[in-house]
Amino acid sequence: MADADHFDKLKQSIIDQDEDQVLAAVNAALDDGVEAKAIIDQGLLPGLNVIGEQFECEDIFLPELMQAALAFQAAMVILEPKIKEQGAAGEKKGKIVLGTVKGDLHSIGKNILKLLYETSGFEVWDLGIDVDLFQFVDKAKEVDADIIAMSALLTTTLIGQRDVIEALKDQGQRDNFKVIIGGGATTKEWADTIGADGWAASAYEAVTLSAKLVS
């Protein structure tokens, strides 16, 4: 089978959100000598781009997005060791430290963003919900993150986003990371008030914004 045919199959298997089909397509491509990095860049990621567009247009929803992401992650378990063997470093768009701020237990918006980041080629450290402000700072320093992304749904938890920026300033780290915020309680005005680098109204916008910030 020609490489182009393998790429079409890989792409379609991701669009179909079928993990078995994805793994079969990956193994078939490897057996035919297609490089692991090409399988990702020309097969799986184009499929994930389609999934992202379908999600944005409401043709599919979070469960389908998750199925596609899980299929992609299963493929990566096979492909990552091959990439290392072949000495081709996997290229990521950027490193994101993500979480819902202290006191806020809402997770769905943050989980959607995590999936969209991963399917768009970012490397994500998801700190979860109710995240202590120093966890954001420490993890960003530890992994040399490009962006700290914070979500807050409740008006009473917005302050947590401001506190992270304040802690970054106190530690002389503010210029080392871009900080973006989102979530139901946030606004562009709030982002400006606390000195964030950006605000996104939706998860999709957050990914687009992040891509601009790291470019």
Added chain:
Amino acid sequence: MIDLIEVFDRAETGPLTSETDYYMKRYVPKLAEVIARHKVKWDKETIINTDDTLTDGVFEAAVDLIAEAGAYCPETNRVMQFTRDEIVVASQECPKATTFGERREQKVMRGRRPDTTDDRPWVHVGGGIYTTDEQVFVDTVEKMASFNIVDSVSVPSILHLRGKDSRVRSPQEILSACKTVRLAREGIRRSGRAGLPIINGISAASQPASMFAATYPEFGLRPSDGFLIDFLSEMVVGYEALQKVAFYNSISANIGSTSTPLFGGYAGGAEGVAVTATAYMIMGNLIFRGSYHYNAPLHSKLHLSSTKPLIWAIAMSNAAIGRNMQYPMVNLPYLGGGSGTKQYHYEMACYMLAVVTSGGNVFSGHPAMAVQSDSLIPDDHKFHAEIGLAASNLTRAEAEPLAQKLFPLFGDKLKDPDKGLTFQEVYDMQTKRIVNAEYQKAMDEVREELAGMGLEVPVS
């Protein structure tokens, strides 16, 4: 019905699972299965469903979903499981009527059936919109409570303490919660209706300690008010919710089981939201021992509830419960347009036509995308309550063509809604009379347009 301690024990004894596995191996696949099993399908055009084979299929799907997926307790990482019999008994034994308020203002909210045109629904107004100023807060509550068609109010939030916002879980939040209740009761007293119930107890409290503190008699909330206890989306029953259940059941207070299934989230699209919203109402009695339900499905990206698939799903969940449980329900509409705009009124009219004819009670909504501080404008809520009462004279079949005429008036604006007004921009701050002529004109014109469509909305 299984007793409450047994319900709490289910959070300690169910199967262990991670949150991701709960969603990907239980909730999501089971939701898809029950939707297919009961042939739940939205045709992408209908706003108000009239096919009751479909309605009852949604109810059966909701029962199956609870039985097969259970609820998830994040503190114990366990699935709370219930048998189908336990679920059916809880649905059969739910309250059909709940008494709110004190003395002359004591009234009964009833569970309604779809297409009931000969009863007056419960009329609830207000919302938890943030206010910046104590005077605006008290004036807003006083004005809403003074409308004679109103049976209960939701009061705004006031989180300022000595000029600063209170942080979640802080001691200041407890003081803000207590202050909110004191000021709300003062506003209601000033309206001359001291016994009128507050049924969003309470918007300024994020933690059980704040709610419990504000329940202390000194501050003015009463068991005959309504206390909201929410499911964390989707199907999550946290310890904080169960702590509130334990306390408010112990003082025999009215509990408003509250849910916000997300369109575009784990629940998926219209069908998943309809089934999940219905499941929450059953679990509201089964797990929370609710006295009424606060149904608030929301779009995950737009943060509003007035898209066509969402209005269909919300109306469907009302009809499913109305036909099979008659659990008293109000629906919290989150609208795109800002306060006082024509878009806001059109959205509300479409939503009211759908939910009130499907068995819901009347609840005025509030702006979501275009929300701003102090934008709870009482006369909007009076107008919307009047629309709800007018809608209660119609059947679903009569309401559907009106909803179809209204939707094009706002559907394309939902992503970029019209901006609205604040309390201070509408009223004279001394007399509290409407002084904004454009505001009054927009409302009058929409009232005329609705009459032209066949929905007469009398001024109360």
